[in-house]
Amino acid sequence: MKATVAGLITPHVLAIADLAAQAEKGAIVDWHVRDAVARTIGELGLQYNAGDLIASYIQWLETAAREAGQAREAYARVLQAAVTAARALGERA
Template identity: 60%
Template sequence: MRATVVGLVTPHLLRVIDLANEAEKGVNVDWHVRDAVSRSMAELADQYNAATLMQALVDGLESAAGNAPRGRTAYARVLQSAATAARGMLRH
């Protein structure tokens, strides 16, 4: 079985989206988002194509934040925060 970028990144992206949905319900998820992004980037960094995978996660988070429905400000904020944190980890 051959792993694909989508197959490797999607579970990490969905984990953050689930947290963003919880934030929309009023749950404080800031620590959980930072932890999820940190763990995701660390797991992806162990792959042979780490740079591609990590960039795909950042792009996915930014796309999800940009496509957030109007009025779901907490949702969009969490996704944008996660994208910013992940992008910061790309530089290190």
Template identity: 50%
Template sequence: MTKTTVSLVTPHILSVIDLAKQAETGINVDWHLKDAVAKTYADLGHQFNARDLISAFIHGLETTAEQAEPRRKFYSGALRTAAVLATQRLNELD
């Protein structure tokens, strides 16, 4: 069975979305976001198209953050934080 980019990346985006929902309730999720990004790199970083997969992960987080309602600042902030963390590590793939 051939895995697609969507099937590889979506579970990682959804785990960060779950954390963002927890951030809305007042839970400090900073450490958990760092862990989620690290796990994403661990799972996807060994693929031959790792850069494309991580870029899709970052794009998915940024798009979801943009679509969040303005009053959901903690939700969108958590998503943006994860996107920044993932972007900072993107150069490690080279």
């Protein structure tokens, strides 16, 4: 079985999307988002193409945040927080 970029990133993006959905319902997920992003960057950083994977992860989160837009402000805010955290951690990886 061959690993693909989408296959490696999708579960991590879905975890953030789930946290964003919980935030829409009023849950406080800040710590969980930072933890999920840190674990993701750690896992992706172990791959031979870590730079590409991390860039794709960030791009996917940015696109999801942009598409959520103003209609889902809390959802988009969580995704944007994940992007910020991923960029900060990705620079160190």
